[in-house]
Amino acid sequence: DIQMTQSPSSLSASVGDRVTITCRASQSISSYLNWYHQKPGKAPKLLIYAASSLQSGVPSRFSGSGSGTDFTLTISSLQPEDFATYYCQHTYTTPFTFGPGTIVDIK
């Protein structure tokens, strides 16, 4: 099975900060990588699919990059509604494993 890791596991940031989260796969997954965020008590929300494609309706401050084993989610200017837990997920082959998550909270 393909294992997913994320770094950092948590970070504290201020409104307006540029935030970068990294996701690494244990083997190449091409561009089969999605990013979600989740707020407490709510369902996850898709932000980025296929490593770098912005999901419809998601603000352009979110961007994704990478291919193979190393991927990055960047929030160019953190907004109050962005404080949440962020997960990557590969869909290269089953099982479609999620990363352990990165908590983004207020500094």
Next chain:
Amino acid sequence: EVQLVESGGGLVQPGGSLRLSCAASGFTFSSYEMNWVRQAPGKGLEWVSYISSSGSTIYYADSVKGRFSISRDNAKNSLYLQMNSLRAEDTAVYYCARGNRLSGSSLWGQGTLVTVSS
């Protein structure tokens, strides 16, 4: 309105069974691949199962293989998860999610809580 609504969760004893349902509305359900994803209390997300739009292709996580069964009824716009031989570690919020390998899961239900306890 485009939405997914899960039901069927609840408290069940270890070894028991439960059937979850996911009702789809506002889109052509039969055209979409579907997944079940779960989240144990205070933990991260775990992919559970996948079914193709026709129901002909099915995958499971190793943790549920042989105990859970995914199915769908396109005429009823519904997705199901039959859960047998339940264990304490199956306790989680279960989400149905519309999506595929190429474009991720863009539509999620609100989740239904399954608690396995004596």
